Amino acid sequence: MTTRLIENLRENWLYWLIILFLLAFPFLVAAQTGSSPFGEPRGDRMVMRGESVRWQAVMIEIFILAILAMSYNLMFGFTGVLSFGHALFFGLSGYIIGLMLEYTGLDNGIALILGIGLAIAINGILGLLIGLVSLRLKGVYFAIFTLAVAEMAFIFFGRFALTRAEDGFTLTHVPIWLDATQNRITLYYVALGMGIFTFFAIRRLINSPTGAVFKAIRENEDRAQSIGYNTLTFKLIAITIASMLAASAGVLQVLLNKKVGPELLGIGNTVDPLLMTIIGGIGSFTGPVIGATGLHLLDTNIREATITIGSTVLHVSDFWGLLLGAIFILAVMVFPQGVVGTWIRLRMRWQKFTKSA
Amino acid sequence: MTILEARGLRKEFGGLVAVDEVNLTIQRGTTHAIIGPNGAGKTTFFNLLTGKYKPTRGTVIYKGQDITQLPVYRRSHLGIGRSFQITNIFPNLTLLENVRLASQALSGDNFRFLQRTSLLKKHLDRAVQVLAIVGLTDVYAFANTLPHGGKRKLELAILLAADPELLLLDEPTAGMASEQVPELIETIRKIQREGNKTVVLVEHNMNVVMNISDQITVMHLGRVLAEGTPSAIASDKTVQSVYLGELYDLPGKS
Ligand SMILES: Nc1ncnc2c1ncn2[C@@H]1O[C@H](COP(=O)(O)OP(=O)(O)O)[C@@H](O)[C@H]1O
Ligand SMILES: [Mg+2]
Numbered sequence: 001m002t003t004r005l006i007e008n009l010r011e012n013w014l015y016w017l018i019i020l021f022l023l024a025f026p027f028l029v030a031a032q033t034g035s036s037p038f039g040e041p042r043g044d045r046m047v048m049r050g051e052s053v054r055w056q057a058v059m060i061e062i063f064i065l066a067i068l069a070m071s072y073n074l075m076f077g078f079t080g081v082l083s084f085g086h087a088l089f090f091g092l093s094g095y096i097i098g099l100m101l102e103y104t105g106l107d108n109g110i111a112l113i114l115g116i117g118l119a120i121a122i123n124g125i126l127g128l129l130i131g132l133v134s135l136r137l138k139g140v141y142f143a144i145f146t147l148a149v150a151e152m153a154f155i156f157f158g159r160f161a162l163t164r165a166e167d168g169f170t171l172t173h174v175p176i177w178l179d180a181t182q183n184r185i186t187l188y189y190v191a192l193g194m195g196i197f198t199f200f201a202i203r204r205l206i207n208s209p210t211g212a213v214f215k216a217i218r219e220n221e222d223r224a225q226s227i228g229y230n231t232l233t234f235k236l237i238a239i240t241i242a243s244m245l246a247a248s249a250g251v252l253q254v255l256l257n258k259k260v261g262p263e264l265l266g267i268g269n270t271v272d273p274l275l276m277t278i279i280g281g282i283g284s285f286t287g288p289v290i291g292a293t294g295l296h297l298l299d300t301n302i303r304e305a306t307i308t309i310g311s312t313v314l315h316v317s318d319f320w321g322l323l324l325g326a327i328f329i330l331a332v333m334v335f336p337q338g339v340v341g342t343w344i345r346l347r348m349r350w351q352k353f354t355k356s357a
Numbered sequence: 358m359t360i361l362e363a364r365g366l367r368k369e370f371g372g373l374v375a376v377d378e379v380n381l382t383i384q385r386g387t388t389h390a391i392i393g394p395n396g397a398g399k400t401t402f403f404n405l406l407t408g409k410y411k412p413t414r415g416t417v418i419y420k421g422q423d424i425t426q427l428p429v430y431r432r433s434h435l436g437i438g439r440s441f442q443i444t445n446i447f448p449n450l451t452l453l454e455n456v457r458l459a460s461q462a463l464s465g466d467n468f469r470f471l472q473r474t475s476l477l478k479k480h481l482d483r484a485v486q487v488l489a490i491v492g493l494t495d496v497y498a499f500a501n502t503l504p505h506g507g508k509r510k511l512e513l514a515i516l517l518a519a520d521p522e523l524l525l526l527d528e529p530t531a532g533m534a535s536e537q538v539p540e541l542i543e544t545i546r547k548i549q550r551e552g553n554k555t556v557v558l559v560e561h562n563m564n565v566v567m568n569i570s571d572q573i574t575v576m577h578l579g580r581v582l583a584e585g586t587p588s589a590i591a592s593d594k595t596v597q598s599v600y601l602g603e604l605y606d607l608p609g610k611s
Contacts, residue, residue: 228463
């Protein structure tokens with residue numbers, strides 16, 4: 001038992017360190033900035049003011065994006081299934097939890113638990129069904145099919161009167177203990193927990209015999225079949241798990257923003273995890289997390305910035321898309337294996353260099 | 358005893374008839390060569406036997422069972438293994454993983470989500486053992502870093518890992534340096550003898566074919582031109598005129 005623990009610590013010490021840091025994060029920021037990790041009291045309520053709670057929101061967003069990117073990476077990076085419709089699971093799950101909370105009249109807590117369960121279950125089944133009807137399609141045709149389904153959902157919810165069409169609706173029945181405008185720190189830890197779970201669950205899966213087949217399919221599906229794998233089954237497993245994980249990210253997203261709208265289903269929520277995965281390092285465990293962290297920090301810190309050249313003032317937000325595109329092109333051209341892949345290559349080269357010296 | 362039988366197999370690609378009413382019987386425990394010029398339909402014939410393509414007409418019988426409609430992966434579970442003329446490996450995985458996957462495929466271990474692959478030792482051991490048989494020792498190298506000859510050996514190792522009863526080898530020595538050929542052929546021969554396997558071999562090197570085969574089938578333009586023992590084929594006038602004389606004197610065929 002103790003030897004296993006030591007083994008684990010030696011193998012994963014960096015992860016444990018990061019987890020400890022993230023657990024302490026709200027309090028560290030609070031201590032640094034002299035703010036409270038719980039916000040400021042106003043009468044009998046809390047208001048989310050101060051650096052600690054502001055940073056908690058940024059971090060929750062990062063956890064959400066990281067979960068979404070990790071789930072995307074499970075399909076694309078590890079199994080080689082390219083999808084353009086990942087936002088479907090993310091957004092639909094937002095609608096499911098929103099409808100449960102606002103439209104059923106159930107007790108808030110019960111509606112929440114049921115909503116989470118339903119969001120994950122329905123999206124898992126939906127992923128499986130989409131896979132069943134379309135995974136026989138090769139590569140880009142499957143991707144286009146998923147894009148079409150996601151866009152249909154986007155258009156549908158953009159017009160669906162019950163959910164207030166393109167305006168969407170706000171959540172007013174989130175249980176207080178998980179309310180991002182009252183007790184943000186609980187949501188912080190829930191999102192962190194989900195992020196950690198996703199990371200280690202995917203790692204376990206990929207390091208299992210099942211995950212080995214995923215990689216075989218990515219590398220050469222034809223050959224995988226010829227040595228005896230029913231590759232469709234494995235791709236279905238990958239898409240089902242990925243859609244359930246994306247659904248959990250969608251739940252967290254609407255709990256953070258307390259708002260449900262068709263933009264959740266927008267193409268951006270497919271493109272972002274794709275970019276994050278590629279920039280961070282496709283087919284690696286940490287790549288999507290690094291990509292999500294990097295791009296979101298860039299987004300929050302630089303997007304609102306202005307650049308003053310002489311008398312002209314440029315707002316970064318005006319050409320943010322352009323900037324992101326440029327980063328992406330640069331990343332793909334200079335570091336085609338992303339941050340993680342490049343790091344591994346440099347390390348290998350260094351090892352060779354020191355060995356030969 | 359018959360292990361595999363093709364009855365009236367035909368495959369059309371648009372207007373082209375790649376395999377034309379081929380009847381062929383493979384006896385268990387023998388080495389059966391299929392020869393014929395490029396474009397004769399040998400690879401397509403293999404693709405019909407393994408299920409990569411469905412025939413336009415005809416049936417494939419394996420051990421008395423009609424397998425014509427079975428998908429590729431099901432046939433490998435029945436003991437049919439195949440190697441490819443154009444190297445078909447998992448490029449960004451290690452040699453060990455390439456072969457280990459083939460060993461795992463037919464076991465009951467595929468859905469152990471929570472098990473660590475590295476703890477399933479029997480497949481690792483099997484992979485190392487098979488890689489040694491074909492003469493590959495740097496098992497942690499990535500497959501795409503191998504020279505061509507090494508890739509051909511790996512191709513064979515992937516097939517062997519599953520320990521199939523029937524081995525369909527599509528030009529296993531294609532593109533290999535000629536000094537490497539005898540060793541690989543000897544390996545194939547040894548496996549065939551020791552395991553009492555059935556080997557169907559597409560091969561261009563006539564010396565190899567004449568030495569190794571019990572039976573030879575000559576294909577030309579999708580059809581079976583002749584069939585018989587090596588000595589019968591060597592002295593067959595049609596075969597000589599259509600095929601042996603003209604084509605095998607040409608260097609650099611693939
Ligand atoms: N997938 C395919 N689509 C169209 N034509 C094909 C296909 N595969 C093979 N052919 C054609 O079928 C004929 C037989 O090819 P092949 O079976 O590869 O011959 P061999 O292996 O004897 O050299 C050739 O004319 C080839 O161009
Ligand atoms: Mg061929």
